[in-house]
Amino acid sequence: MDVSLFITCYNDTLFPETGKAVVRVLERLGHTIDFPRDQTCCGQMHWNTGYLREAVPIIRHFVEVFRDAEAVCIPSSSCVAMIRDHYPKAALESGDASFIADVDALLPRVWEFSEFLVKKLGVEDVGASYAHRVTYHASCHSLRSLHLGDVPMRLLRNVRGIELADLPSIDRCCGFGGTFAIKNADVSSEMLGEKMASIQETKAEVCTAVDNSCLMHIYGGLHRQRTNVRTAHLAEILASEEARA
Amino acid sequence: MSAGSELNWPDRAFPTAAKELLQNTQLRRNVRHATDVIMRKRAHVVNEMSDWEALRESGSAIKRHTLRYLDTYLVQFEQACTAAGGHVHWAADAAEANAIALSLLKAKSATEVIKIKSMTTEEIGLNRSLEAHGIHPVETDLAELINQLGEERPSHIVAPALHKNRHEVRDIFARTMHLDSIGDRPEDLTEVARQYLRAKFLRVPIAISGANFLIAETGGVCVVESEGNGRMCLTLPDTLITIAGIEKVIPRFQDLEVFLQTLPRSATGERMNPYNSIWTGVRQGDGPQEFHVILLDNGRSAILHDHEAAQTLKCIRCGACQNTCPVYRQTGGHAYSSVYAGPIGAILTPQLYQLERGSSLPYASSLCGACYEVCPVKINIPEVLIHLRGQVVAREQATLTGELGPWNLGMKVAAKIFASGDRLALAQHLGRIGQKPFVGKDGFIDHLPLMLGGWTQSRDAEPLPPQSFREWWSKREKKDPAQKGGGH
Numbered sequence: 001m002d003v004s005l006f007i008t009c010y011n012d013t014l015f016p017e018t019g020k021a022v023v024r025v026l027e028r029l030g031h032t033i034d035f036p037r038d039q040t041c042c043g044q045m046h047w048n049t050g051y052l053r054e055a056v057p058i059i060r061h062f063v064e065v066f067r068d069a070e071a072v073c074i075p076s077s078s079c080v081a082m083i084r085d086h087y088p089k090a091a092l093e094s095g096d097a098s099f100i101a102d103v104d105a106l107l108p109r110v111w112e113f114s115e116f117l118v119k120k121l122g123v124e125d126v127g128a129s130y131a132h133r134v135t136y137h138a139s140c141h142s143l144r145s146l147h148l149g150d151v152p153m154r155l156l157r158n159v160r161g162i163e164l165a166d167l168p169s170i171d172r173c174c175g176f177g178g179t180f181a182i183k184n185a186d187v188s189s190e191m192l193g194e195k196m197a198s199i200q201e202t203k204a205e206v207c208t209a210v211d212n213s214c215l216m217h218i219y220g221g222l223h224r225q226r227t228n229v230r231t232a233h234l235a236e237i238l239a240s241e242e243a244r245a
Numbered sequence: 246m247s248a249g250s251e252l253n254w255p256d257r258a259f260p261t262a263a264k265e266l267l268q269n270t271q272l273r274r275n276v277r278h279a280t281d282v283i284m285r286k287r288a289h290v291v292n293e294m295s296d297w298e299a300l301r302e303s304g305s306a307i308k309r310h311t312l313r314y315l316d317t318y319l320v321q322f323e324q325a326c327t328a329a330g331g332h333v334h335w336a337a338d339a340a341e342a343n344a345i346a347l348s349l350l351k352a353k354s355a356t357e358v359i360k361i362k363s364m365t366t367e368e369i370g371l372n373r374s375l376e377a378h379g380i381h382p383v384e385t386d387l388a389e390l391i392n393q394l395g396e397e398r399p400s401h402i403v404a405p406a407l408h409k410n411r412h413e414v415r416d417i418f419a420r421t422m423h424l425d426s427i428g429d430r431p432e433d434l435t436e437v438a439r440q441y442l443r444a445k446f447l448r449v450p451i452a453i454s455g456a457n458f459l460i461a462e463t464g465g466v467c468v469v470e471s472e473g474n475g476r477m478c479l480t481l482p483d484t485l486i487t488i489a490g491i492e493k494v495i496p497r498f499q500d501l502e503v504f505l506q507t508l509p510r511s512a513t514g515e516r517m518n519p520y521n522s523i524w525t526g527v528r529q530g531d532g533p534q535e536f537h538v539i540l541l542d543n544g545r546s547a548i549l550h551d552h553e554a555a556q557t558l559k560c561i562r563c564g565a566c567q568n569t570c571p572v573y574r575q576t577g578g579h580a581y582s583s584v585y586a587g588p589i590g591a592i593l594t595p596q597l598y599q600l601e602r603g604s605s606l607p608y609a610s611s612l613c614g615a616c617y618e619v620c621p622v623k624i625n626i627p628e629v630l631i632h633l634r635g636q637v638v639a640r641e642q643a644t645l646t647g648e649l650g651p652w653n654l655g656m657k658v659a660a661k662i663f664a665s666g667d668r669l670a671l672a673q674h675l676g677r678i679g680q681k682p683f684v685g686k687d688g689f690i691d692h693l694p695l696m697l698g699g700w701t702q703s704r705d706a707e708p709l710p711p712q713s714f715r716e717w718w719s720k721r722e723k724k725d726p727a728q729k730g731g732g733h
Contacts, residue, residue: 009663012714013673014707019714035718038666046656048612050634054660061664086631144614173571177611184609185699186264190575191611192703220704223689 001121004034004069006062008076009041015212021239022075022113025126028239029117039065044082047090049179059090063102071120072106075113075235077211078178081145083110112142113235114152114210129160130240135167135204137195137218139211143171152210152234159237165202169194176217192221199229207231253373254398254582256602259609263580272408276400276577279407280568286514287565287619294510303503305623308559311496312549318461318494319540325464329526331536339369342488342541346371346453349486349537350380355451361468361475362386363455364402364562365488365541367584368597371453382453383445385474387438394421400578400586403512403564408577442474452478452533456489457561458504459538462497465525466538469508469518476520485533490541492558504561507621511563544597553632557592559622566616566626572609581606588616592629600636607633651695666715673713684708 003026007019023033043058062083066072074080084107091103117123136156142148156164175181175191182188195218199207207222207229209215215231222229266272291297311318323333336342350358358375360366360382372382372393384393388406392399395417399405406414415429418437427433454475458467466487468475479485495504501523509515527536549555567573567587578586583594583603591610595603607630616626641647662672683690690706692698700706 007714009669012669013676013709016710016712016714016717020717035715036666037715037719040663040666040669043663046660048631048634049652049656050607050631050636050638051656051660052631052635052638054656058660058663085628140611140613140615144618171615173611173613173615175571175611177613180608180611181704182696182699184260184263184572185702186260186267187572187575187609188611189703190267191571216707217704220700220706223705224691224703 001031002034002070003031003116004036004066004072006039006042006066006072006074006079007035008074008079010216011075011212014216015233018075018212018233018235021233021235022073024239025117025128025235026073028127029121029123031121034069036065036069042079042082043090044079045178047082047086052090056090056094059087060099063087063099063106066106066110067102069106069109071116072110073113073116074111075210075233076213077112077139077142077146077148078213080110080112080115081141083107085145112146112148112210114155115146115148117238118151118154124154125158126155126238128158128238128240129162129242130237131161131242132205133163133165133203134206134208134237135165135199135202136170136234137167137174137199137207137209137214138170139209139214140173142210148210152208155234155238156208159240161242162237165204167202167207168198174214174218176214178213181217188217189221192217196221196225196227200227204229206237208234208237210234253370254584257582258605259580259582260605262582263576263609266576266580271410271413272577273575275408275410277574278410279404280574283404283514283568287511287568288514290510290514290516294506300503300507301621301623304507304561304621305559307495307500307503308561308622309556311494312492312555312558315491315494315549318496319491321461322459322464322494323540325460325462326466326526326538327464329464330528331464331526331538334537334539336539336541336543338543339541342369342539342543343371343374345539346486346488347374347378347380349484350375350451351378353451353484355380357381357383357445357449357451359383359385359445359449359452359478359482360389361452361454361470361478362389362405363453363488364399364405364584365455365490366453367399367405369488369541369543371488383442383449385442385445385478386470387435387472387474390438390442391417394418398579399584401564401567402562402585402587402589403567408579442477446474446477446481450482451484451486452482453486453488454478456487456493456538457508458501459489459494460498460501460523461494463525465498465523467501467521467523469505469522470520471513471515471518473520476522479522479524480532482533484535484537486537486539488539488541490543491545492560508561508563511565511619511621544599547599548596551596551632554592554596554629556624557589557596557629559624560589560593561622562589563621565619565621569615569619570610571613571615572611581609588626588630589624592624592626592633595633595637600633600640604637604640607631607637655696670713670715673709673715677709677711680708 043055046055087103091100174195175188219231334345384390391406401407411429456466509518570587573587581590585593591606612627693701
């Protein structure tokens, strides 16, 4: 299948390893990756902070870039949620019939990375091996917007050598929330504190998720506290082919 | 009257109030414990319902329909209530509602009035207004009594003293009732309250209540409660005054079938409330012989006109969104500087005051969506929060300081960067140069300038890596052009 990768602005800029991992996994499964060079951002930061007017050209740009894609694969649950939950409204309010039609036609072809593997490609074992103790953090958007349920866990359970530890209070927000982390830094930090305590309780070496934005926040806190717990996007674990023990 | 001046609440920005409350470790322990207990009970009684989602959908549909024809149903309620012997009054705002209540009480030469827990009377600052005119309101709900005696504000719409534990309640009772040796077991505390309140129930001939539902079809009023204090107030006095927001009306008696299932399960984790009272006008020789309803607008009809935000008025005040909210969990209710705290407060308060108050509240959320998931009438709170953020930004952009503020400038610049892939690539390049002074010895950033400093107050930041994904991709394509278009 020809898969168009929307890497997302922050993965592109801050977490290129996640993008490389997505490419590795999908190519390993025999698919062809296209990276449209003019892609930028889904508009989530502007939209969710209330800069609705400023978000619209960004949304239009995304739709133009990916209009003809066979499938768009996105390694970020919150960006997919932005597209599914808010693009139809943005298009409707524009009153522009072709914009509305383009969004309607594009949405069914937009997939979050783990969802794409399991629900679209029907793959749960991607041939990965990763010999570490890992806990999975469910991002709010993966749970309550995309309703991914145990999709990421099904992929993780098939990884060779992995030791999975359940995260207590898995459905509670880590406190990132985009600009919330800055506008309400004190409350966000306290929420992070509770999440870090839960993660450390699992004795995991690595905390994973389908969203690097949560992980950037979580790792930022874990590093500040000088813990040894690392974070890794799900794609990086699935791309791993460590020598088997 | 200027917005909010009737309230005994300081108008503080959420981040400021929250920062202060976060220092109160006892309060935070109380809030976490109480909300955890309620959410566990709720989960138990919600999960046992096979038709829970259908009930949510029904509750939402009934409320949506009612709000659409609110004028019709309110007039129908007025007619039915009047025909049953009640008196209906219309109050445009808090001042008018307080004035009507006051004139009714003065006509009875009242010096005291017993009250059932009512967040609507908290909203309009009724107690302060009555006290200013020499009438003493007596709160009969245990939590509201605790707050009244302790001179505390409510912190939760269902459990207004949720921020206090039993030791603190004991201290409040001992201090204000001059009791030296009372225990702090629940039965000790309720016994003290019972003795105190029983005397009031038997003596005070006028009561004030709120309402959970106004039934248009019959003119009936419904109040649900757990303690029985409400039943006392509704049956013993000669005169009863109900103050209710106009959104409390439902079309038919039968509609209670839905709400009397969803409300108790959502609010207290009970299958049914211990006391469910429904009364219609007056009945000779039985219960209060004079009955008044004050229908309160106070900003509600303005909310109705906002197509997207009108769903806020579907709220049945169950408090489930407060109990599940990870933000409320940290701060408790007082951080919201309003009787309506938590997610519902974050959308209702700013709207009740046309953003003159509470403009920081739409941002007091990580948009995690837990509130929407539990809401028994399916208010899409995250969606309304974003809608209100849009209004806050539009207002800011209409002023010069807002237009030139760091947030607006930052967002405008970011929007320009996101206009093309080339611009984003350039910004990434410049970012790598610009970050150099901030990268510490361990390769991490532990302080950032301007508003980004909020990030580094508790979190390190990883610097931009030497190569972006798009740069890696370009190099890869150049090295092996055949890679594109050829699967492996």
